Amino acid sequence: MTHSSRPVTLITGATGGIGAALAHVLHRHSLVLQGRDLGRVAALCAELPDARPLVMDLSRPASFAELLEEAGLERVTNVVHNAGVVELGNVAEQSHEIWTHTLAVNVVAPAELTGLLLPRVRAERGNVVFVNSGAGLTANAGWGSYAASKFALRALADALRAEEAQHGVRVTSVYPGRTDTGMQQKVVGQEGGEYRGDAFIRPETVAEAVRYVLEAPRDAVVTDLTVRPGPR
DSSP: OOTTTTOOEEEESSHHHHHEEEETTTTEEEEEEEEHHHHHHHHHHTTTTSEEEEEEOOOOOOGHHHHHHTTTOOOOOOEOOOOOOOOOOOOOTHHHHHHHHHIIIIHHHHHHHHHHHHHHHHTTTTTEEEEEGGGGGGOOOOOOOHHHHHHHHHHHHHHHHHHHHTTOEEEEEEESSSSHHHHHHHHHHHTOOOOOGGSOOHHHHHHHHHHHHHSSSSOOOOHHHHHHOOOO
16 A cells, blocks of 8 residues: 555544554554644654654644644545543532533534544545444433533534535444543542453454444445443
8 A cells, every 4th residue: 555545544632542542553544643742642653654743732622723734634534533531520510611621622622623624534535433432322420521522422423424425424433331541540530449451441442443434345334333341
């Protein structure tokens, strides 16, 4: 596969557990890896044959257009919205600042970034993948703000799929169950539990599921894919 024929895949939250696994699983793609910390993103890029950093604060969607222009991305085939934030807490206790930040990063940022990149993705008849969560299907006590953001992300994906089919763009929501990541360690800590990574899905397993979505034959679109921890 020549450099010019490789798909160009942009991954948000690339330095997190699933994001880094995605970058390595998709190492044959030309990668654009988004993160907030240039040092961490550059270190990940150095491990891969064809990757470039995109430093972007996802809580500031108004900055995206200028940052993308500065990045000079000529092609984008796939966008994988993997970044996310979570703060557990009951509705009676969580502040509007937490709600606003959670919705900004988990919903507004993917919507804005998708809108800006769609002309490039349409030109490639590419894919937009939203890494959602089991919380995007069921809202439990203490998970209100996060689940609300993931329900909204699911709605964004469903609307986008209906709008972009005419342009040949495939849109997928992936719903991982609990995955062995730094975010999961934080969640278990907030729940007051003991962390056992081997009870959860490996990040590489989720990444392989996303790779299948991106590389599936063109005669089908995987609209929704749920990945749950297997029986032990």
